[in-house]
Amino acid sequence: MAITTIFDISQQALLNNQSAIDTTAKNIANINTEGYKRRRVEMTNTTGLSNVNSYLERDDLSRIRNIFVDNRLRMEHENLGKYETSQMVLNNIESIFGEPLDSGLQNIMMEFWKAWNDLANNPESQTAKTVVKDKAVMMTNTFNRIHSDFRNLQEQIGFDINEKVSEVNQLIEQIGSLNQRLSADSSADLLDQRDALIDKLSELIDIDIREYSNREITISLSGQILISQNYSSKLVGTVNYSNNFSFYEFHVENGETPLDIDGGSLGALLKVNNQDIPEYIEQLNTLAKTMANRVNQVHSIGYNIYGKNKVNFFESNVQGAADFRVSSDILNDPSRIATAQSSGSSGDNTIALAIYDIQNEKLINGATLSDFYGSLISNVGSQVREATFLTESQTKIVENLQNQRDAISGVSLDEEMAALIQYENAYMAASRLIQAADTMIKALLDVV
Amino acid sequence: MRITQSMITRNLLSYINDTRENMSTNQSAIASGKELTTSSDDPVKFSMVTRFKEAQKRNEQYLNNILNAQGWIESTTAIIEDLYEYSLNAKDVAQQAADSSQNADNRAILAQKLNTMIQEMVGLANTQYLGKYIFAGTQTQEEVPFSYDGNAVTYNGNSDYIKRRAAENFDVTINIPGSELTNTDLFDSLITLRNALLDNDQTAISQSIDELEKSANNIMSINSKLGSLKNQFELTKNRLESSNMKLNSFISDLEDVDLTRAITQYNAEEIVYQAALQTISDTLNLSLLNFLD
Numbered sequence: 001m002a003i004t005t006i007f008d009i010s011q012q013a014l015l016n017n018q019s020a021i022d023t024t025a026k027n028i029a030n031i032n033t034e035g036y037k038r039r040r041v042e043m044t045n046t047t048g049l050s051n052v053n054s055y056l057e058r059d060d061l062s063r064i065r066n067i068f069v070d071n072r073l074r075m076e077h078e079n080l081g082k083y084e085t086s087q088m089v090l091n092n093i094e095s096i097f098g099e100p101l102d103s104g105l106q107n108i109m110m111e112f113w114k115a116w117n118d119l120a121n122n123p124e125s126q127t128a129k130t131v132v133k134d135k136a137v138m139m140t141n142t143f144n145r146i147h148s149d150f151r152n153l154q155e156q157i158g159f160d161i162n163e164k165v166s167e168v169n170q171l172i173e174q175i176g177s178l179n180q181r182l183s184a185d186s187s188a189d190l191l192d193q194r195d196a197l198i199d200k201l202s203e204l205i206d207i208d209i210r211e212y213s214n215r216e217i218t219i220s221l222s223g224q225i226l227i228s229q230n231y232s233s234k235l236v237g238t239v240n241y242s243n244n245f246s247f248y249e250f251h252v253e254n255g256e257t258p259l260d261i262d263g264g265s266l267g268a269l270l271k272v273n274n275q276d277i278p279e280y281i282e283q284l285n286t287l288a289k290t291m292a293n294r295v296n297q298v299h300s301i302g303y304n305i306y307g308k309n310k311v312n313f314f315e316s317n318v319q320g321a322a323d324f325r326v327s328s329d330i331l332n333d334p335s336r337i338a339t340a341q342s343s344g345s346s347g348d349n350t351i352a353l354a355i356y357d358i359q360n361e362k363l364i365n366g367a368t369l370s371d372f373y374g375s376l377i378s379n380v381g382s383q384v385r386e387a388t389f390l391t392e393s394q395t396k397i398v399e400n401l402q403n404q405r406d407a408i409s410g411v412s413l414d415e416e417m418a419a420l421i422q423y424e425n426a427y428m429a430a431s432r433l434i435q436a437a438d439t440m441i442k443a444l445l446d447v448v
Numbered sequence: 449m450r451i452t453q454s455m456i457t458r459n460l461l462s463y464i465n466d467t468r469e470n471m472s473t474n475q476s477a478i479a480s481g482k483e484l485t486t487s488s489d490d491p492v493k494f495s496m497v498t499r500f501k502e503a504q505k506r507n508e509q510y511l512n513n514i515l516n517a518q519g520w521i522e523s524t525t526a527i528i529e530d531l532y533e534y535s536l537n538a539k540d541v542a543q544q545a546a547d548s549s550q551n552a553d554n555r556a557i558l559a560q561k562l563n564t565m566i567q568e569m570v571g572l573a574n575t576q577y578l579g580k581y582i583f584a585g586t587q588t589q590e591e592v593p594f595s596y597d598g599n600a601v602t603y604n605g606n607s608d609y610i611k612r613r614a615a616e617n618f619d620v621t622i623n624i625p626g627s628e629l630t631n632t633d634l635f636d637s638l639i640t641l642r643n644a645l646l647d648n649d650q651t652a653i654s655q656s657i658d659e660l661e662k663s664a665n666n667i668m669s670i671n672s673k674l675g676s677l678k679n680q681f682e683l684t685k686n687r688l689e690s691s692n693m694k695l696n697s698f699i700s701d702l703e704d705v706d707l708t709r710a711i712t713q714y715n716a717e718e719i720v721y722q723a724a725l726q727t728i729s730d731t732l733n734l735s736l737l738n739f740l741d
Contacts, residue, residue, distance in 0.1 A: 031453055094487065106502075110505055120612075124579070124588055345587045346586070347584070348586035348610070350611075377494075382487075382488075407451070407452065410450070410452030412451065412452040
């Protein structure tokens with residue numbers, strides 16, 4: 001073996017250790033970079049001695065990762081995005097109903113019935129009738145307010161949906177172009193970048209990811225491909241309105257089939273917008289309609305102090321919470337409120353009592369008006385509670401998985417420092433080898 | 449397991465956040481004194497509290513109704529008692545006039561007195577309570593219920609009853625329609641007596657004493673009816689009040705915060721929080737770097 005081989009080996013060792021130190025530097029520099037996976041220089045002993053020039057050879061820079069944990073994390077990210085968003089929006093819905101503050105509808109309905117009770121105590125009183133009118137106006141205003149609050153909320157959610165969709169489309173475009181570049185150049189940095197973008201995308205929608213051995217990736221949403229090797233397709237949305245309430249639907253650019261998006265924060269927004277809000281409004285409409293019709297029905301039997309019957313208390317043909325109003329007859333002159341069963345007996349409170357009793361009638365699916373509304377409220381409450389609970393536990397799950405991922409892919413400062421010293425020493429030792437070989441050659445030359 | 453810097457930071461922040469959240473929940477519970485503020489805090493408890501509160505408010509309305517009805521009944525009772533008084537006085541007059549020593553002139557004077565009494569009694573029967581005729585059936589603000597033209601007392605009201613809601617599914621009639629007063633024959637027997645006095649008819653006068661007696665008894669029975677009504681109201685009132693007290697304690701059990709528990713918990717969490725902060729400042733400074741030259 002020639003002495004000069006020592007030079008070759010030491011030079012190789014110097015280069016390898018330098019590159020290892022370089023990688024350590026990169027790891028330390030990226031300790032706080034989101035999605036960065038720690039790198040390691042793989043050094044192996046060459047088995048065959050045929051190539052004596054390289055006892056050691058440098059592998060690719062390898063990214064340390066666990067695909068299983070990565071995929072789990074994306075799935076749980078998707079759920080977290082969904083729960084967090086629904087919690088936020090449902091909280092909004094709960095505050096629209098405003099229970100149990102004094103401004104809550106349940107309280108105001110109670111006040112309305114109480115006003116009828118007071119009128120029954122004092123059917124002759126103009127004041128009591130004015131109070132009934134005022135409470136009724138307050139109640140109908142609250143119905144109107146809730147309805148328009150829901151519309152405003154939907155408008156807000158609409159903005160959010162559009163924003164999320166453009167975010168999704170941007171991500172699709174970026175991932176698509178990275179995908180193409182990666183088929184030519186499999187750099188670790190690009191892979192890290194793509195992983196981080198896919199993480200983001202998975203928070204927004206429920207995607208299926210398939211990763212191939214050649215590092216290409218296919219992402220699909222409810223069976224339709226969004227991104228594949230040389231292809232990416234954006235989401236296109238349509239909005240339909242019925243009764244002033246919006247309904248969003250999406251399909252891929254090159255397809256017609258509506259996508260079933262039910263995960264991620266976009267899925268949560270779509271569910272609240274397309275399903276929850278219309279459902280709540282429907283129930284509120286039923287409540288308003290039933291109340292208006294029933295009160296009118298009883299009220300129109302009765303006679304007022306002008307000896308008139310067949311007066312509507314609420315506007316006739318109320319369709320829902322939006323057009324729930326006290327009739328203009330009563331608004332203009334509360335004395336037109338009927339309390340008596342027969343004309344010409346101002347002390348007769350039969351009708352006032354009958355209207356007071358409406359609150360105990362099981363008018364909607366075997367429930368009283370108040371019970372019906374109460375179950376609507378506790379329904380909203382349960383949903384908020386569920387979303388809060390799920391968000392909390394999901395946060396823990398995601399944190400746990402992030403820890404698992406970091407345990408594998410994260411950078412540990414202590415480890416890097418130790419590695420630094422290790423490589424530094426090796427580097428120094430290799431230098432000493434060159435020095436030794438040099439001395440050896442000099443000694444040989446002296447002999448000559 | 450490898451423990452990396454990002455894990456340490458994440459975990460510490462997560463613990464701190466959890467403790468912070470618990471502290472804030474406890475803090476707002478202590479400050480507001482309420483454990484339940486929205487339906488989402490506990491939907492089941494919340495709907496129970498709502499029901500209880502509704503029942504409570506309704507009971508308060510019933511109590512108010514009873515108070516209102518009691519006023520009405522008190523004034524009705526006062527008048528009925530006055531009328532009874534008058535009927536006794538009239539009986540005295542009749543007994544006095546029935547004495548054979550009385551002559552036509554004396555009897556005419558007594559007839560005059562009796563006439564004034566009748567007018568006063570009609571006035572009583574036309575009494576208003578809070579601007580409403582008490583004895584007019586439901587025609588409380590229409591024409592004057594009783595009119596007297598010197599020959600007969602006419603009733604202009606109706607014989608309908610006024611009801612008040614005293615409790616769930618429990619209506620109580622609170623008025624005595626004028627027709628019931630007419631049915632006691634009080635006015636009729638007084639007018640008969642007066643006419644007998646004017647006619648100086650001793651037999652008729654003696655007969656009218658019995659009639660007056662009967663009318664007075666009729667009035668008395670109205671009075672005892674009112675009395676039992678008052679008792680009924682009193683009983684219902686007590687029942688409603690005690691039911692409201694019970695509801696109050698139910699509601700308080702459900703929605704009020706257990707201060708001792710909340711404060712103790714808050715203190716415990718404060719200690720945890722401080723410990724967490726201490727650990728963070730210690731842990732974050734730990735690194736191999738500190739020990740390298």
